[in-house]
Amino acid sequence: MKKYKVIFQPSGRRGEIEEGKTILEAAQALGVDIEALCGGKKVCGKCKVRIEEGFFEKDNIQSGMEHLSPLTEDEEKHIKPEDGPGIRLACAAEIHGDLKVFVPERSRAGKQVVRKAAKELSIKLDPAVKKYNVELPEPSLHDLTTGDMERVLKFLEEDYGLKGVSFDYEALKDLQDALRKGEWKITVSVWMDKEIVKVEPGFVEPSYGLAVDIGTTTVVGYLCDMNTGKVINTESMMNPQVPYGEDVMSRITYAMTNPDGLEKMQRAIIDGLNEIIERVSADLRTNGKNGGSAIVDMTVVFNTAMHHIFLGFNPEYIGRSPFIPAVQHSLNLKARDLGLKINPGSYVHILPIEAGFVGADNVGVLIAEEPYNQDEIVLIIDIGTNGELLLGNRERICSTSCATGPAFEGAQIKFGMRAAPGAIEKVKIDPETKECMYKVIGKADWHTHLQEVNAKGICGSGIIDAVAEMFKAGIIDRSGKFNMDLETPRVRRGTDGKPEYVLAWADETSIGTDITITQADVRALQLAKGALYAGAKLMMKKMGIEKLDRVVLAGAFGSYIDRESALTLGMFPDCDIEKVYAVGNAAGDGARMALLNRGKRTEADEKARFVEFMEIAVEPEFEKEFMMAMHIPHMKDKFPNLKALLEKKKVPVTVKG
């Protein structure tokens, strides 16, 4: 039987599928969840998927509609023109060639857990856009030569001391009607005391802003009440650029090798943001206007590649050494120029870039954590698809970027999955019996207390836990190699003859097979954590820093990582466990701060320049440091804090103190 390559997006799951199977069958075989309420009887129309067209360099796959059986009548009933091109029903379309299939958000059965939830910020409210009430006397023939605009500007100067304010063209077009409709009372939104970006009839108090964090994999929008600073709504989605490449590099390559690649990806992210705007502002809808028009200010953070693609800059030159970005400074661009459906006259504030690979998202982390206001030496690790490090204190701060690969996010791991219901997120292993217990997202208790476990895979925090626990239980040694002499059925050789540890037996899972941590999974994690450690270590060396006072774990799932597991693995050099903090999505926090306080914008521009970028990968010592850092926790470095911690907990492995 002939087999074809099938790749599912955005999960990234892939495999060889026999000719003639349906896409739904392929999805089930590869562990991809597609909603199929009717059980594949072609009646519910829930399983719509999009076929990606073209040649994808990274995956080396030529995908297209012609690789499927012809469109059926059942499908014609369900597929509407507004679904866009390339849509098929997964239960009806049979596979006759290589395919790249995108499963849209609404067709996915297991919804992703938003792990970018916003935390409370304490920051002085001083937004860039402020609302002013304007009340004019009704004009009469005596005011012969004074226009509406001039009268509003005069009022702003006399009553609020705002001089030299200008008018956005779109806002100006609304002015006449607003004044008359509001019986000469209006509310103007003034940007940076400089420009009126919105005019509303009557006195309007509520003011809304949107802070956006565009990650390589996840996009989140935080709708904020600008009068209280509170987040009133959060919406997230998978980055709609994922079909064009799972990581930054393959997206850059897509832009380089496809003539309209950049435009397509830019379109995708703008459309995606407009969907977030629509969802997040659904409750703000008034007078038939879309809710988005109530949003008067917006800030955005992202990595450099997402930044360039979003703005339509050629990303080619940031994809290769020496990684030069088109622009570093912050930008203020009109929402309407970008096609974003917030108030059209408003500006979108793009936070600055630090250097090449260290983007505005890292600036967000920087202004949220403010290491430049502290005496303590702090290492901030922002873990995403890439790892960004900030190190220093008020004297000096350096940054670097580490190629960790996606292992921390559950990709390239045999049973890896994103943080969604069914994912194993916490693991404990008994050092004596080598038995384990674990927690699954969506279930309140450890699996040993559950009737039905239904584990489906393992997410980033679960993998970190599992490998750290395997080390503590002596299942793997410090080089990461399995100990095959243990008397337990959980340690065994897989069908490929390679060692593995059984985390969940088949009857505890919803996929019908044992969930294991393989030797290759351990290796992938060693590479990822080794890159982080080596980056931190080399920065410390170059800056003459001996030890860390504090370690901050940031990033979408930063707050879900068990800090003891992170320290045990040696994701960073030794530090007092009480001084290891998880702060969650600090990049998003930074975007919100810049939204609520305009001083933070100036600070971001200044501090982005204060931070010195270090290119670590070209250091002659890198290879050696990287190599030594792949051991658990490290081949040579001492870990006195970890040693004490493990001794206190009577863990039967020793580390160098």
Place this chain on the structure above:
Amino acid sequence: MVSDEKRKEILERLKNGVIQYDEDAVKEAAQEAIEIGMDANEAIFDGLVTGMEEVGRLFEAQEYFVPELLMCADALYAGLDILKPHVKQMDLGVKGSVVIGTVEGDVHDIGKNIVKMMFDVAGFDVYDLGRDVPLDKFVEEQLKTDSELVCLSAMMTTTMVGMQKVINQLREKNPNVKIMIGGAPVSKELADKWGADGYAPDANNALKEAINMISALKKMREEAEANKAKS
């Protein structure tokens, strides 16, 4: 004349020193080999290389990982440094010289260094251009050195596409040159599409390819020895 027993012992020590990444043990054994007048070629091929073959096997079985591999490489180089000055010109019927480097825009070179090591072991003249090498430089260097093999490495998808350019240019100037490409984003299909003669997607495969090549050389050497003995 060195006794068979002594020779075997030294070869064993060289081999195990490499496998156990014990630099000092390798150095000591290599030094002794020279002192007692052992054939340096034999010490390299039946000692060091045999050890590295076993390392390759362990790596493939995932028992060894990159750190172990690099430490083994260090041990191997320690031995090679001592033995190489004493190597007699080998008549293997192949002249070996190779141009190797990581392509423009890419600064990752661990994989390339592992492959380079195997060429060093095999007695090739290695022209290592390093990393972030301008594309034209590969062609230039190949013409200058008249190398029969060019190895291109890239770790990033963005820089990988540069390889195709180099391949085209090389083929234009010198249709007979053999080209190997390697690195994480490289696949067999791409190698075929671009007209490369060989490929290795990662250090693991690079090592295997390189070891296969050396093993082939080793066999040729044994045959040559056998023929010599006959005549």
